Structures are given as structure tokens and as C-alpha cells.
Amino acid sequence: QKEVEQNSGPLSVPEGAIASLNCTYSDRGSQSFFWYRQYSGKSPELIMFIYSNGDKEDGRFTAQLNKASQYVSLLIRDSQPSDSATYLCAAERSAGNMLTFGGGTRLMVKP
Amino acid sequence: GAVVSQHPSRVICKSGTSVKIECRSLDFQATTMFWYRQFPKKSLMLMATSNEGSKATYEQGVEKDKFLINHASLTLSTLTVTSAHPEDSSFYICSGESGLPYNEQFFGPGTRLTVL
Numbered sequence: 001q002k003e004v005e006q007n008s009g010p011l012s013v014p015e016g017a018i019a020s021l022n023c024t025y026s027d028r029g030s031q032s033f034f035w036y037r038q039y040s041g042k043s044p045e046l047i048m049f050i051y052s053n054g055d056k057e058d059g060r061f062t063a064q065l066n067k068a069s070q071y072v073s074l075l076i077r078d079s080q081p082s083d084s085a086t087y088l089c090a091a092e093r094s095a096g097n098m099l100t101f102g103g104g105t106r107l108m109v110k111p
Numbered sequence: 112g113a114v115v116s117q118h119p120s121r122v123i124c125k126s127g128t129s130v131k132i133e134c135r136s137l138d139f140q141a142t143t144m145f146w147y148r149q150f151p152k153k154s155l156m157l158m159a160t161s162n163e164g165s166k167a168t169y170e171q172g173v174e175k176d177k178f179l180i181n182h183a184s185l186t187l188s189t190l191t192v193t194s195a196h197p198e199d200s201s202f203y204i205c206s207g208e209s210g211l212p213y214n215e216q217f218f219g220p221g222t223r224l225t226v227l
Contacts, residue, residue: 032214034216036218043219102154
């Protein structure tokens with residue numbers, strides 16, 4: 001079983017719609033979770049992190065965490081074509097501060 | 112966010128040569144840096160954790176004698192791929208950790224290594 005799982009996609013949404021990206025993790029001791037965006041051929045860029053149950057909003061992005069269900073999600077409102085990228089979910093390991101990454105979800109926002 | 116640089120951005124070398132990749136945190140001190148490898152259309156795989164002034168901790172399956180890591184200062188870590196072979200061709204990315212309270216990792220731009 002993979003430690004952090006994401007649907008590989010592609011997830012296709014029309015411009016202006018809400019894109020919903022999901023992630024599950026297996027390490028119950030993980031406390032912090034991160035969403036990164038990676039454009040093709042580039043390195044990941046941190047979008048948001050979350051460590052408390054509930055929602056955290058930053059501009060068009062909302063991260064949601066449910067530790068009981070071991071589930072993390074990222075909502076992107078008013079999706080733009082420039083949001084088209086691979087979104088990586090990462091969980092901080094309970095033993096040490098290393099991150100375990102999911103396989104990523106490819107998002108395509110169509111004009 | 113904090114800025115991490117990597118050099119070189121791209122390198123092509125012959126099989127059997129060694130390649131050194133530098134990772135620098137430009138506007139913060141990173142007591143911990145991480146080295147990742149990413150194959151095409153795959154996710155990031157952690158290779159090793161590098162702490163300033165101490166030996167790196169390697170993930171299972173990563174050969175420490177092949178991938179030499181040095182973290183000489185709070186702003187510089189280097190990865191040397193020794194006796195590179197074509198199967199080592201990959202995208203190598205480093206990250207620096209911001210420290211408490213959230214330990215965010217900020218990534219360098221990556222180094223694309225092609226071994227002929």
C-alpha cells in the first residue's frame with residue numbers, strides 16, 4: 001500500500017469551475033500536510049500546508065484536512081488555464097521531518 | 112517563500128564520470144536539506160536527508176557510496192553522482208527546510224542529468 005495516494009488523473013475542468021483534488025495517507029502519526037504544484041519539467045512549488053482539522057483558505061485555494069479519515073483535499077476556485085499542472089500531496093512522516101509524496105494528480109483547465 | 116538554487120540546471124555526461132550538483136538556500140539557513148530524484152511522469156522519491164555538519168541519512172535502496180552528499184554549511188549541500196551510468200539519468204531536486212514551526216520545504220529548480 002502506498003503511503004500517500006492520489007488519483008493520477010487527468011482531472012479536466014472548465015475554466016472558472018472548482019477543481020477538487022484529493023489525497024489519502026496511511027501514516028496516522030502524520031501531523032502536517034502540504035500541497036505542491038509542479039509544472040512539466042519544473043520543480044515543485046509550495047501552494048499550501050495544513051496541520052489542523054478543517055479548512056484553510058488562501059486566495060483561490062482551500063485545503064481541507066480530516067485526520068480521522070486520513071484525508072486531505074485541495075480546492076481551487078475559479079480555475080484558470082494557468083492552474084493546469086500536476087498537484088502533489090505530501091505528508092510529513094511521524095518519524096522525522098521528511099515528506100512522503102503522493103504520485104500527483106494532473107489537472108487540466110480548459111478555456 | 113524562501114529561495115533555493117541549484118547548479119547546474121542541466122548536465123550531460125559520459126558513462127563512468129562523476130557529476131556534482133550544488134544546492135544553496137539563498138535567503139534562509141537550512142539546517143536540513145533533502146535530495147530527491149524524479150523519473151519522467153513519476154513522483155518525487157526521497158534519496159537522502161542531509162543535516163549540516165553530519166552524515167546524510169539515506170533512504171532504503173539508495174547507495175550512499177554512489178550518491179555522495181556533503182552539507183558543509185547552513186546554506187550549501189552537494190550531491191555527487193559517482194561513476195554515473197545511463198540508469199542514473201533523472202531529474203534531481205533538492206529542498207531546504209525552513210525550520211520551526213511548520214518545517215516547510217522549499218525546492219530548488221532541479222538538475223536534469225543525462226548520462227550517455
